[in-house]
Amino acid sequence: MTAQEELSKGAPAEPGTGVAAEPGEGAAMEPGEEGREEAGVVPAGERRSRRRRGRRGRRVAVAAAVVVAGGIAAAAVVAAGGGGSPGGTAAGALPPATAKVTRQTLADTRDADGQLGYGPARTAGSRARGTLTWLPDSGDRVTRGRSLFEVDGDPVTLMYGSMPAYRTLQSGMEGRDVRQLETNLRRLGYDGFTVDDEYTADTADAVAEWQDDRGLPETGTVPLGQVVFADGAVRIEALEAAVGDPVQPGGRVLSYTGTDKAVTVELEAADRRLAEKGAKVEITLPDERTVAGRVTEVSTVIEPGEGEGDESQTMIEVIVELTGEEAQQAADEYALAAVDVTFTAETKENVLTVPVAALLALREGGFGLEVVRGGTTTLVPVRTGLFADGRVEVSGNGIAEGTVVGMPK
Template sequence: MPGTLTQLPASGDRITRGKPLYKVDNKPVTLMYGSVPAYRALKTGTEGPDVEQLERNLAALGHTGFTVDEEFTDATADAVEEWQEDQGLPETGAVELGRVVFAPAAVRIDSLAAAEGDAAGPGGKVLSYTGTDQVVTAALDVADQRLAKKGAKVAVAFPDGTSAEGTVVEVSTVIEPGEGGQDTEPETRIETIVELDAGKGRKAAAAFALASVDVSFTAEERKDVLTVPVAALIALQEGGYGVEAVEGTATRYVPVDTGLFADGRVEISGDGITEGMTVGMPE
């Protein structure tokens, strides 16, 4: 839309339906939700899916009195005039090209490509935006590909020590040229996209856009097993491991079979290994 940019958002701002992305000649260019890009003026007599998505937005913003379909009728024009009045726009009953921007959902301003006072016009880039879903990109070695399963739960640790759970929503193989150019083997890695769970995770991530985080994948899981601190394991002379079972004032060494190691503990099993038994620890 030709004119002068008079108001711009800040990088990181979140814009929702019905709110201005920016202003040209002090008039808003408004965000609405939809998958069809704005490509023409919408007015009485216009038909098509872009008309229907405009009408859905008008209804969501409280402007009713028309049927949501692909026909721009006189009733649609009346609702547009109400919307234009709320926006401080001339009440024409038609939506000129460039007055609204359609995006699938709320957006987050990524960067600005213009400044207030610059001229705006067809084909000129004003800003770029992303979706508002909080996601984390995690890279794995090819040897760890078995961990990268779509739908797998992971733990994400943020720089301030807080953590949240997430779900792997996308897995892809990335091949990049070697650092030495054509004479070196390409480098391959597994890249995963993790979507943070709603609530605490997304709130925490909002403060760490573009920050590095630690992502923990679960290689395997055991339920209803017995564990002891790894430091409780003792290497036996005959081979293998055991634990020092404490029974009153007496102790004895009990051979064990080890299972998974995680968080400083190890799964153990074997004859004489029971829940609640006391094991010795090095001083």
């Protein structure tokens, strides 16, 4: 049985839906009375008496439950006694409380737990066969042109770029990876070539000069494994091998993160809509300071069940960068910390709003507001929009900023 059916029979409303109907409230009229009242032919005194008995039953439940799923907001509003009909007026039967229609910005926000750190760790491995002869320490920071590790005494150099190294680069080749290499050489101070997609003889001369400076054989060719590309400067997260260990192509050597503070958040799959790449968020640090953040990565992860027979769970992993120098400085004193992240799913600016509890469910469907003017009230149908923070966006004929509407106690 629905909440509306229960209320129509005089049963109490379900917990959280509002004021329970008292015995006699919402009672059915005598045959023909309802139509006469709506037509305005029922004597005023009788109409006022009946309105006093049935007002609480007809008013929408005190609070509307706002359900958000898959990006759709809906108000679960229950009207006792079947709701009202628009357009009717009554003298001397004012609602127990009122509120004004206000113009404001509504924001549908959600809070989630986050872990402050340096973002996800990635692995750097050897592409050559040999022995590890040097490694950095955990926590070290490595920038463009510096060594990540050494194999047989030869440095493996960090360069910046989003495209991973996947082949030996030499004269005659073309591609985005060639441009990426040339861009790094130019940033490191080498010249005499054009930064483009072509590996020319001039590029080979610049590479040979760079190899000489690094103590590498001056071949003018960059073999696979001599360079590792990362998005930017890196921080060594952990070592996965030790100096003296043998390595071979594909062997894991170390893991690294970015150097800027970032927050990792895990959301349930149903909340995927909150995490759009590039979306702005607010981060609350342990000292209650708030800083700005931006979603940079969104990925789906599968978490195995904790016990035997437990099903795995699909989660959404979100990486949020702290934007701006001020935000980074505020987070510097925390190596790892739990933080709160506020996502904004939707924002409506400069819209008319009322408390959700002011909504009435209409007999013919949809919602209305009981507009109060002087000593009379009028039930006006409205269209609803965004629900947020206990308020709802509304629009309709006669609904304007400052309009007074009825409210339950």
